[in-house]
Amino acid sequence: MTRTFQTPKSALINVMSAAVYKAARGLVRDFGELSHLQITRKSIGDFVSSADKRSEQILIDELRKARPDFCFLCEEAGEIKGRDPRHRWIIDPLDGTTNFLHSNPHFAITVALEFDGEIIAGVTYQPILDELFWAEKGKGAFCNQKRLRVSSRRDLESLLVCCDYDHPVVKEIDGKISGIRYTGAGALDLAYVASGRFDVCFLQGLKPWDMAAGVLMIREAGGVITNMDGQPMDIYVDSVLCANELLHKTFLPLIG
Numbered sequence: 001m002t003r004t005f006q007t008p009k010s011a012l013i014n015v016m017s018a019a020v021y022k023a024a025r026g027l028v029r030d031f032g033e034l035s036h037l038q039i040t041r042k043s044i045g046d047f048v049s050s051a052d053k054r055s056e057q058i059l060i061d062e063l064r065k066a067r068p069d070f071c072f073l074c075e076e077a078g079e080i081k082g083r084d085p086r087h088r089w090i091i092d093p094l095d096g097t098t099n100f101l102h103s104n105p106h107f108a109i110t111v112a113l114e115f116d117g118e119i120i121a122g123v124t125y126q127p128i129l130d131e132l133f134w135a136e137k138g139k140g141a142f143c144n145q146k147r148l149r150v151s152s153r154r155d156l157e158s159l160l161v162c163c164d165y166d167h168p169v170v171k172e173i174d175g176k177i178s179g180i181r182y183t184g185a186g187a188l189d190l191a192y193v194a195s196g197r198f199d200v201c202f203l204q205g206l207k208p209w210d211m212a213a214g215v216l217m218i219r220e221a222g223g224v225i226t227n228m229d230g231q232p233m234d235i236y237v238d239s240v241l242c243a244n245e246l247l248h249k250t251f252l253p254l255i256g
Contacts, residue, residue, distance in 0.1 A: 016063075016113070016122075017123055017125075017132060017134065019058070019059050019063050019066075019111060020059070020109045020123055020125040021125070022058055022062055024109055024127035026051065026054050026055060026058065027100070027107075028127050030050075030051040031100060031103070031128070034100075049097065049100075051094060051100065052076055052097060055093035055094055055109060056075070056076050056093035058093075059074075059093055059109070060077070060080070060091075067087065068083075069083040069084035070087040070089055070113075071085060071087065071089070072090075073089070073090045073114075073208060074090075074093075074209070075092045075093065075209050087114070087115055089112070089114075090112045090119075090209050090212040090213075091110070092109070092111075092187060092209035092210060093109060094108075095110050095185050095187040095210060096184055096185030099185060104184075105128040106183055106188065107126070107188075108124050108127075108188045109124070109127070110122070110124040110210075112213040118137075119137075119212050119213070119216045119235070120136065121134075121135070122134065122216045123213060124213050126188060133148070133194065133213075133217055134217075135194070135216045135217040135220040135221075137216060137220070141217040141218075143191075148195045148196070148221040149196060150194060150221045150222050151193075151243075151247075152196075153247070154247070156177050156250075157176065157178065158177075158178055159200060160177070160178050160179050160180075160197075161173065161177055161181070161199060161201070162180075162181045162200070162202075163180060163182065163203060164182060165180070167204075167255065169254045169255050181198070186240075187209075189201050189203065190214020190217060190218060190225075191213075191214055191217055193214070193223060193242050193243065194214065194217035194218045199244075200242070200248075200251055201240065201243070202228055202239075202241040202242075202255050204228065204238060204239045205239075211235045212235050215233055215235060215240075218242050223243060223244055223245075224243065225240060226241055226242075226248070226252075227239050227240065228255055228256060229256050230256050241256075
């Protein structure tokens, strides 16, 4: 498929996009043949398949070709040292693995670039819908050709909230808002906040590779993102709260 973008992408975003597109081809093929996958169980609710590993290796190979000195932090392979310790790729080759293995198309590939501990670029690709969410520091956030902005909603009754169902605040807000969702794909959840599809998102138990790209997307889309205790966002702390500025202030005392 030929893709043309009205919004110019930098060389860096082009490198990241090419890598996720190549990795996605295998995932789409495997998604259609799930009965043939060799699946091993890592822990309750946490699965890894041959699809994850193949996707991750493609990402590593493609990114290394373009930037051979950069380090990696990967979901499956862990840390991979490089000659340039200031730059590190953070990658999740299949966010939403359990969805994928149950033939649920809500999954994605996500890659971020960290420079001196700060995320400077990120992409999250949903291959079934062919949606590429991407952002670069100071240059905005986009889905394919469309510029992203977080939701401007303010009234509780109109909100669609993404959160963990077992959080105590769910009982308090259920019935007072438009709806609650738990999707099982954190990277996509953050991209959906950046695009206004979710008004608020608060989640626990996330890993750095789940959050890295989405943190930048939300900021570049005009949103506010912190850890659930309101501290400045740290992707190495396993929680997140994000929304527009007003809703972030509204939800922080409820969940913090």
